[in-house]
Amino acid sequence: MKYIWTEDTGAGFHFWELANEHLFHGGFVVESKGSNQGILDAARELVPNDGDKYYLAFDIVYDNMDVINKYLELRELAAVYPEQIVILDMVCFKYLILSFSKPVEWTGTGKKDKIAMREMILPAVTGHKIDISMIEDRKTMEYLMGFKRYSTEKVIKAITYELTENDEWSVKGRQMGNCWHQNCCVKQNGEKTVCGIQMGMAGVSKLARLFADLEILKIMEIILSD
Numbered sequence: 001m002k003y004i005w006t007e008d009t010g011a012g013f014h015f016w017e018l019a020n021e022h023l024f025h026g027g028f029v030v031e032s033k034g035s036n037q038g039i040l041d042a043a044r045e046l047v048p049n050d051g052d053k054y055y056l057a058f059d060i061v062y063d064n065m066d067v068i069n070k071y072l073e074l075r076e077l078a079a080v081y082p083e084q085i086v087i088l089d090m091v092c093f094k095y096l097i098l099s100f101s102k103p104v105e106w107t108g109t110g111k112k113d114k115i116a117m118r119e120m121i122l123p124a125v126t127g128h129k130i131d132i133s134m135i136e137d138r139k140t141m142e143y144l145m146g147f148k149r150y151s152t153e154k155v156i157k158a159i160t161y162e163l164t165e166n167d168e169w170s171v172k173g174r175q176m177g178n179c180w181h182q183n184c185c186v187k188q189n190g191e192k193t194v195c196g197i198q199m200g201m202a203g204v205s206k207l208a209r210l211f212a213d214l215e216i217l218k219i220m221e222i223i224l225s226d
Contacts, residue, residue: 001049002028004223006057007036012093014175016057022207023220028055040070043077048084055223056085059092061153062128086226090219091128092153094160097171098122099215106179106206107169114162117143121155130155181207 006016013032020028033039039058048054058074061067071087078085090096097103099122104115117140124134129152135141147154164171168179182203211220 001052003052003054004028004030004057005033005039005042005054006030006093007033007039007059008057008093009034010174011171011176015093015096015171018176018181018207019211019220022204023211024223036067036070040074040077043074043085046077046081046085048081052084053226054085056087057090057093057219058087059153060087060089060128061091061151063130064151064153067153086222088219088222091125092156094153094157094171095125096216096219097164098156098160099125100210100213102209102213103163103169107164107166109163109165111162111165113139114159116140118159118163121159125152125156128152179206180210 004016004020006013008015009032013030016030020026020030033042036059039056043056046054056074056078058071059067060071074087078087098118103109104118109115116137120135120137120140121130124131126134130144132141132144135144144150144155147158161172164177166177167173168177170177171180180203184201184203184206210216
């Protein structure tokens with residue numbers, strides 16, 4: 001069996017379910033472990049059967065010491081079964097959404113300040129953290145410094161949530177908003193679903209575009225290559 005373990009619940013877990021259904025053709029068992037700690041705890045107990053393979057969608061952020069300590073231990077555990085346990089090289093689920101090339105166009109968000117900050121922050125994400133020295137925009141720096149307990153993941157989460165604030169595009173709830181995976185501008189039960197400014201696009205086409213985007217594709221290719 002092949003497994004994908006994610007620390008995400010809700011929309012993040014739903015993202016991997018959608019990937020399994022539409023990209024991997026149902027070939028994986030997708031499990032949420034609830035947190036990075038949950039993945040680590042499960043890995044401590046894991047003894048893979050012959051033929052089993054595990055892909056761990058563990059959030060890796062280098063400006064959070066707690067995450068780093070867990071990640072280092074997880075790497076040691078994975079090294080015991082190098083052919084069967086693969087830690088995916090990702091920051092977090094919200095970063096995959098924030099780095100997606102179409103969220104502004106698709107959602108139709110009018111938050112110009114956050115759109116501008118996104119353009120400043122994305123190029124500064126290097127080595128699994130935001131390199132503040134690369135940000136010259138004053139408003140963006142003030143925003144970053146306004147977090148009581150600053151961390152790359154908190155910043156990414158906050159901006160992503162604001163840019164996907166519309167319920168139909170939300171990545172905050174129990175699952176990804178309907179417009180990520182359902183048809184736009186079609187009538188369902190007598191009601192018309194309109195998704196931002198991306199008119200008439202089929203749900204499967206949107207998912208195909210999402211999973212083929214640069215940062216997401218880097219992760220998916222690791223899985224598809226095996």
